[in-house]
Amino acid sequence: MTPVLRVSDLRKSFGPVEALRGADLELHAGEVLAVVGDNGAGKSTLIKHIAGVYQPDSGEMLLAGEKLALRSPREARARGIETVYQDLALADDLSIGANIFLGREPVRRFLGLLPYVDDRTIRRETAALLQRIRSVIPAEARTVARLSGGQRQAVAIARAIYWQAKVVLMDEPTAALAVMERERVIEHARELASHGVGVIYIGHNLTEILKVADRIAVMFRGRTVHVTAAGDTTQETLIKYMTGYSETEKAA
Numbered sequence: 001m002t003p004v005l006r007v008s009d010l011r012k013s014f015g016p017v018e019a020l021r022g023a024d025l026e027l028h029a030g031e032v033l034a035v036v037g038d039n040g041a042g043k044s045t046l047i048k049h050i051a052g053v054y055q056p057d058s059g060e061m062l063l064a065g066e067k068l069a070l071r072s073p074r075e076a077r078a079r080g081i082e083t084v085y086q087d088l089a090l091a092d093d094l095s096i097g098a099n100i101f102l103g104r105e106p107v108r109r110f111l112g113l114l115p116y117v118d119d120r121t122i123r124r125e126t127a128a129l130l131q132r133i134r135s136v137i138p139a140e141a142r143t144v145a146r147l148s149g150g151q152r153q154a155v156a157i158a159r160a161i162y163w164q165a166k167v168v169l170m171d172e173p174t175a176a177l178a179v180m181e182r183e184r185v186i187e188h189a190r191e192l193a194s195h196g197v198g199v200i201y202i203g204h205n206l207t208e209i210l211k212v213a214d215r216i217a218v219m220f221r222g223r224t225v226h227v228t229a230a231g232d233t234t235q236e237t238l239i240k241y242m243t244g245y246s247e248t249e250k251a252a
């Protein structure tokens, strides 16, 4: 089966810093792929290429077998790649519905002529959607500014489900959350995968990673050094690869 996303030999330098030195990734529809690695291993840089924030110096990305050369996050979204960052993804001063439909608002025509945004449809669809993902956020919350971190993610996830995203990127989604909310985020990631979405999940907490992921890719100094099924590994093995111990072992 063609992977929904394939990243091959991606390289990126920031001045003298080689952030990516040959990163590879293969993501399948309906799976959660966790990307782990020490601070500075290149996880965020990699994900930002997939999100259209950065362009690589070299290497290739394919989305469902088709070349992916993104110039902006907007373009990424148009190709079916959604990002669930806690702070970046939502417009604070807009309602939940407006965020879900941002840039893709349903339009009606007054007397068949003057176009206007169909707020009634937005409200109805938003309420149905929040119910579908069993969200506890009141659909009528006026703006997303006051929502908690977990609730904001629920909005971003609802948006990904509504627009049938192919790929969802979650960069340390639980970092700033309370325990209960973390559990919800893990459920959301699994829920997205059950809808056939390919989910990339960056995290530091290995207990959580082993719980949420189907497969795990380990990055070390800008490269993907190890990929494993979550069921076939342990925290100890992952830490070996994350700290480069296994590379020294190989070299010896």
Ligand SMILES: Nc1ncnc2c1ncn2[C@@H]1O[C@H](COP(=O)(O)OP(=O)(O)OP(=O)(O)O)[C@@H](O)[C@H]1O
Binding pocket: 014, 017, 018, 019, 037, 038, 039, 040, 041, 042, 043, 044, 045, 046
């Ligand atoms: N915009 C940038 N300008 C200069 N250097 C950068 C930039 N972004 C990342 N880097 C550098 O690239 C390397 C990889 O950083 P990246 O943020 O991708 O790592 P990470 O694995 O996500 O780390 P962390 O777990 O700490 O978030 C680091 O050395 C970092 O300092």
